Structures are given as C-alpha cells and as structure tokens.
Amino acid sequence: MTGLGRIVTGWSLIRAFTVLVYLFMFLPVAVVVLLAFNANQFGSFPMEGISIRWFVELWNNEAIVRAFKTSMLLGSLTALVSATMGVLASLALVRYDFRGKGLITTALVAPILVPEVVLAVALLLFLRWLEMPKSFPLLMLGHVIFTLPFVLLIVQARLVAVRREYEEAALSLGANPVQTFRDVTLPLIMPAVFAGIIFAFTISFDDVTGTLFWKPGGVETVPTQIFAMLRNSISPEINALGAVMVVITVAVPLLGAALARRMAAALR
C-alpha cells in the first residue's frame, strides 16, 4: 500500500513538473497575445480594458503591411524552391545506389550544422566578391539553403517507408519513370512533401538571423520589422503584430497537418 502510494506521488510529481514546464513555454506568448488587446496606450500592465485599436493601427501602418507582404512572398517562394530540390534529391538518395552517398547526404544536411551567422557571412562575402548587390532573389536563395535540409530529412523519412513494389508495378505495366513518379510516387509521399513545404515556409517566415545580413536596404520582413521596432521601445503595436504572427505560424501548420491527414486518409 505504501509502495503504491509512493508510485502515485512520484508520477504526480512528474506530471506537476511537466505542467509547469509547459506553462513556462506558453505563458510568455499568452501574455503577448493578451497585451495585444490592451486598451492602455503604453501596452503595459495593468490592463485597462479590451480593445482592438492596435490591430487597426497595424492594418494602417504601411511599413508593417509591406513587411507582411514581403514575408509571405519570401516564405512561399522559399518553400516551393526548397521542396522541389528536396524531393528530387530524396528520390536520388533513397531510390538509387551510387558511390559517395554518405558524403552527399552529409553535404546536403550540412546547412543545419553550420551556424546560421557563418552561413550568412559566407554568402554575403561571396556576393560581394561577385560584385552582386543584395537583392530579393538572393535573400530567397539564402533561405532555400537553410530550409533544404529540413525538407530533405522529412521527405526522405517518408520515401524510405514507401514500398518499391508500387513503382516497379507501374514501370512493368509500361509507365515511364516520369509517369511513375507523377502518378504513383508523388501521391504516396505527398503528406511529407506538404509537411516539408509548411516547415520551409514557417522557418523562412520566422527567420531573422540570416535575413538581417541578406536583406537589401529598405526591404523588411515581419521579423526584421519587429526587431527594428524593438530598438525604440516595446509598444502595443509590437504585441499586436506578435499576436498576428503567432496566429499565422500556428494556424498554417495546424491547417497543413489537418490537410495532410486528409490526404493520407484518401490514399488508404
């Protein structure tokens, strides 16, 4: 009886600790969202009522709206390019045998292992040597390089689980490799491709470390805009922008996960 009692308290201690850690992870963000609705003009405690005036001001702030559009475009393009490269490379790595595979895998995952600051400086120096000015396409390529490994790892993991027999059946029935990929392999790995696209989008949408180095003058993404605004002081507008960011970066993956599940269910 005492033994049982000890196990129960041990487990409830573990549970209580877990709850506290989860609170630690989420409470600060909840405070941001709460303060975004603050009627108080300094955006601080104590709250003086609920208002959406800061969201209205965000909407009217031209710089923020522009940053938002830039981030959306940047994230979408990065995700598409990165996913295309990632899917093709995963096919090669999983479906074919060739010399130097281990080395190539390491090379393609390397951007995760190199500190982002170093990546940023390296690319910037190279462009400078080529005498190319900073530009939006180059910013996007920078984002592609550090999102690519994530897409690759996600798609590869899924592709390993797809049995070869399906592809071999299609090939033996007369489909060419491109048709086989389009009609058999791609639908089977679609959930992972989708997950990769979402992952790449959110990483790009959220990035500030590399972007501060690569962004051309005058171009701001949402995170760099927040960073610039933080330099002055913390305003309720930043909290409102933060709340919008939280909703987007949380809603996109959740919607994506729901869609991916539906796609996976449709395949069964």
Next chain:
Amino acid sequence: MAASDADRSGARPWLLMSPALAAVFLLLAVPVCFIAVYSFWLRTAVGTEQVGFYLDNWIEVLTDPFYRDILIQTLRIAAVSTVLCILLGYVPAYFIARSATRYKTLLILLLMLPFWISYIIRTMSWINILGVSGALNVFLLWLGVISKPLEILYNEGTVVLGLVHFLLPFMILNIYVSLDGIDVNLVDAARSLGCTGWQAFLEVTLPLSLPGLAAGCLLCFVLGAGTYITPMILGGPRDAMFANLVFDAIITQLDWPLGSALSLALLVILGSVVLVYNRFVGIGQLAKSFR
C-alpha cells in the same frame, strides 16, 4: 534487380540531385572557402580591402583578450543554457513517453507549437514579463512586496532565460524520441529481478536515453552559442556573444576581413563540437526527430 537498376541509370540520381547539390555547393561550400580567403585580407583606413596574405586579423582574434573573454562568455552562456534545458526537459520527455496514447498526441502537438511560434516574438515576450512595467513588477508592486520596480532585465541571466525558453523544445523532443524507443519489457525485467523503480531507471532507462540526450545537448549548445538575436534583445551592453562580434564587424563597421576571421573562428569551434559528437554518437540520431 536493384544493382542492375543502378547500373542502367548511372546518371539519373546525379541529375535528380543536381539542383540541391548546386545550391549547397554555390551557396555554402564555395562561400565558406571565401571566408577563409577573406580572413587573410586587410581592411585599409579608407575602408577598402587590401588583397593579400596578412595574419593581422587572425593575430587580433586569437590574442586580443576582448575576443577571448567574449568567447568564454559565449561558451559559458551556451553551456549553462544546455544544462538548464536538461534539468527542465528530461522529466517532461519522460512524462510524454510514458503517458497514455490519447494525451501523448496532444502533448507532442503542444511541444511542436513553440517551433512554429516566432523566435523573435518568444524572445521579446520576456520584456512584457520582466520589464520595468512588466507583469512581474506590476504584480509585486500590487502585492506591496517592493516599492519600486526591480531592474531584472538586460543581463546575462535574462539572456540564458531567453535561450532556455527557445531551446527547451529541441531538448525535450530529442530525449522523448530516445525514451519512446526503449522496450518497456526491459524495465519490467529489471523490476522483476529486484530493482526498485529508481534503480531500474538509473540502470536501464537513463543509459538507453543517452543518445537522445546527447543529440539534444548538441542542438542546444550549437544553436545557443551561435545566436546574436537573444543577447541583442534580452542582454545588456556587456552581454554580447561571439556572433554579435561578427554582426558588428560585418554590418556595423563594414570590416569584412575581420568579420571573416571571427566567423571562421566560430565555425571551427562549433564545428569541432559537432565532429566530437559525430565521433561518439553519430549524426543519424538527429534525423530521428523527423520521423
């Protein structure tokens, strides 16, 4: 079958990989070599670069006590953050791995959420909590515990706090992946052979979870030691980390050769951590979190 396939399609995998390989080669491999070359150039007084082979930048980076102190400070901040992540992260990872399937999915989903919530928002959220007019001060003033707001923000402690907040999900996820792969029968076997629950944990569960723990530590340490955003938002003027030096040299002072030497130094230091890890654990462990 597989072998003949490979023979017949010798060029195809290379064709498929070429966009990704070209990107990594042109945007990573070649540029990193460029850092190395640039670091031996010299910045002249008028702001142009003197091409050549000068050791000045390296001598400055390797001997100036200013850089050495910041390097030590960086490694200390990253190490303390990593240890705190272990202390805070192991128990929740254990809880997730051992809880009923119903809750497990929810807990893992919640654990993934911070990855999606913007890093800069999560970092700046602490200003709302610890700032002079933040939640904590307002609450303590209201309680009457203090008579004027505490200045607890913008020091090394808050930098560590911000990093732990950012890195903890990486740690929990990696430990969880390891714990989840342990055969529960092993623990039961240890118990039936007379181990107490605690002994079974120390003798069976803990050693088997070490690969995940190591992967979590690697991620936390390398990500923590490479950041410059957290100290800029939550640190004071004296809490710069090594990556801040790089940012200052390149963006503020436009001293490209010095910035190159500094970032190459950072790459070598963090790269050797990765190599040591790879020697003892293997990079493959990191990929397991994606499954």
